[in-house]
Amino acid sequence: AKSNALVRASKRPSPLWCMRPSHAATPSRSSNSTGRTSTPTRKASPTRKPTSSSKKMSKVPPKGFVKAVSLAGKKKASKARSIPDVPQRVLIADRLGGSGLRAHYYRPSTQAVGLAVLAPGSRGGMGPGQTPSTIGKFDPNIRCIYPQFAQRLASNGIATLHFTWRLNPTRKGAPPGTLKSPAQLLLGVEDIALAARYLRARQSRAGESLPLVLVGFSFGGPAVMAAAALAVAEGGGLGAPGDGISPIAGVCTIGCGMRVSKQGSASFKATGLRLVGGASKAKPHEYGGLDSESCVDAYAVAGLPLAMIHGLADVTVDPVASATIFERARGPKAALWLRGADHHGRARSEEISATLDEWVPALLERGSVKRGSVERGSVERGSVERG
Secondary structure, eight states, X not given: OHHHHHHHHHTSOOOGGGHHHHHHHOHHHHBOTTOOBOOHHHHTOTTSOOOSOHHHHHHSOXXXXXXXXXXXXXXXXXXXXXXXXXXXXXXXXXXXXXXXXXXXXXXXXXXXXXXXXXXXXTTOSSOXXXXXXXXXXXXXXXXXXXXXXHHHHHHTTEEEEEEOOSSOTTXXXXXXXXXXXXXXXXXXXXXXXXXXXXXXXXXXXXXXXXXXXXXXXXXXXXXXXXXXXXXXXXXXXXXXXXXXXXXXXXXXXXXXXXXXXXXXXOOOBTTBOOOOSOTXXXXXXXXXXXXXXXXXXXXXXXXXXXXXXXXXXXXXXOHHHHHHHHHHOOSSEEEEEEXXXXXXXXXXXXXXXXXXXXXXXXXXXXXXXXXXXXXXXXXXXXXXXXX
């Protein structure tokens, strides 16, 4: 009986002093079916002024919601930018247990239709288009021709590898006296073959041989020509026994030069490169002391496609060297001579990039660019325009 009395007492109406907190805590009493509040205490609050813009405020989402949406949008945008802009840094191990080949790998956005290897100049680094303060540095964030060009190739389904030489004189800990020595060209050819094997292992499917284009800047020009000629002499492509080969579709050079040693041009042999002179006798000149002409002649005899770009204001490598190489080439060929462009092509970097965008896919697709010479300026022996 006592417990029933307690239950009946709990059902009695509450006194006036406890009705306000009871109304505020009960959802059914504080809001109706339309969601509008009906609590009299909020309207009667002396600390809050009544407002007539309730409808306008209802259309504006809370600040926390807006902030969450903007953060999600920024996160998605940064993720989308990181796919094509940031290459994968790789270290390709050599078979002799050396320091390895440092490279930037640009993965194609679709199934790979071809391969491209980008070789720098004698100091390594990022290739053409650099400023004097960035020469020798290997950073994909440096604004120059190779990184942006590699991104565009990858977006078109061309797997691209941009590497720097193992024997890089600007690299910390590099042995002294290695800059432009005769042995560097031979090691450069090995680096190119190593890069080509790495690309093929990553992109080619079983029984598939994707075509390969080699792009070389300055010292990298005769190096890629020598690598291509050696590949043709050994069976038509770059690859190790048992790994298959990647057929050479062509070579593209930027600011390529040629140096003939005092002993004269040496014939190219399938067993390797014929190098003359020595590091002690080498002159402080581009390709000093080594016979790079034999590499050029071997490529000319192979009849592979050749595309050349050279600035007429180049005072590092004479444009006549590229003109001579172009004359000797027996296969499909094209050349672009640019007025006002120096060795790195800084003044005409956009035109160089546009030409590479056109030539490299054309070499991969049909093995040729445009027959004849696409001349802009003139290159003649004895009267080279440098304006």
